[in-house]
Amino acid sequence: MDKVSSTVEEYLKTILRLEEKFEIAKTSVLAEVLKVALGTVTNTVEKLEKQGLVIHEPYKGIKLTEKGRKIALEVLRRHRLSERLLTDLLGVDWSRAHEIACKLEHNLPNDILKNLEKVLGHPKTCPHGNPIPTSCGEIFEESSEPLLNLKQGDVGIIVKITEEEKEILEHLRKFKLIPGSLVKVLEKTSVDSLMKVKVEDVEAFLSFRLASIINVKKV
Ligand SMILES: [Zn+2]
Ligand SMILES: [Zn+2]
Numbered sequence: 001m002d003k004v005s006s007t008v009e010e011y012l013k014t015i016l017r018l019e020e021k022f023e024i025a026k027t028s029v030l031a032e033v034l035k036v037a038l039g040t041v042t043n044t045v046e047k048l049e050k051q052g053l054v055i056h057e058p059y060k061g062i063k064l065t066e067k068g069r070k071i072a073l074e075v076l077r078r079h080r081l082s083e084r085l086l087t088d089l090l091g092v093d094w095s096r097a098h099e100i101a102c103k104l105e106h107n108l109p110n111d112i113l114k115n116l117e118k119v120l121g122h123p124k125t126c127p128h129g130n131p132i133p134t135s136c137g138e139i140f141e142e143s144s145e146p147l148l149n150l151k152q153g154d155v156g157i158i159v160k161i162t163e164e165e166k167e168i169l170e171h172l173r174k175f176k177l178i179p180g181s182l183v184k185v186l187e188k189t190s191v192d193s194l195m196k197v198k199v200e201d202v203e204a205f206l207s208f209r210l211a212s213i214i215n216v217k218k219v
Helices: 007-021 027-033 038-049 066-089 094-104 110-119 166-175 207-215
Strands: 054-058 060-063 155-161 184-187 194-199 202-207 214-218
Touching: 007 027, 007 060, 007 066, 027 038, 027 060, 038 054, 054 184, 060 066, 060 184, 066 094, 066 110, 094 166, 094 214, 155 166, 166 207, 207 214
Parallel strands: none
Antiparallel strands: 054 060, 155 184, 155 214, 184 194, 194 202
């Protein structure tokens, strides 16, 4: 198959992430995440459907076909291995690494990627804890749940940050809210939607929104 454009790759990757979260990608949500007009999304999705990459179910949303999913997983693989390259070998901060990886993910040849994976020692996840798809297109998700699900007194180990955004990542890092850290829920108040947590030895306040994108494994 011919190489698809970076725009197509960006769409497929985003649809995959939305499917993981909501089972199906709604056109309106896709437009919001990609920061483009709804009309543009509708047009592009139509093109993707003609290429056999997605199925658009009227009034429901968009799903990837087998072919579309394969490409989306390849993009994720390039993204997450690029992040590892940047943080592990080049010492780049994890928030910046994500931004740069958004560009590298469209441009790394497969043979280079294989070598990179070997040099990195076949990492299982990106620096933010999200699983790296294998070269065969398989992805293994470690079981975890949003920190928000935990109750007062519960303790969990951070597994992954499900939304990689520069500002969010910078903020989380300051409080050591990174994969592998131990978090204890000290207080949860619905009135102001805040969670008070203890990360290793530091106390921090998290909005419910932030607590919903940090996934943990309860211990
Ligand atoms: Zn990233
Ligand atoms: Zn990542």
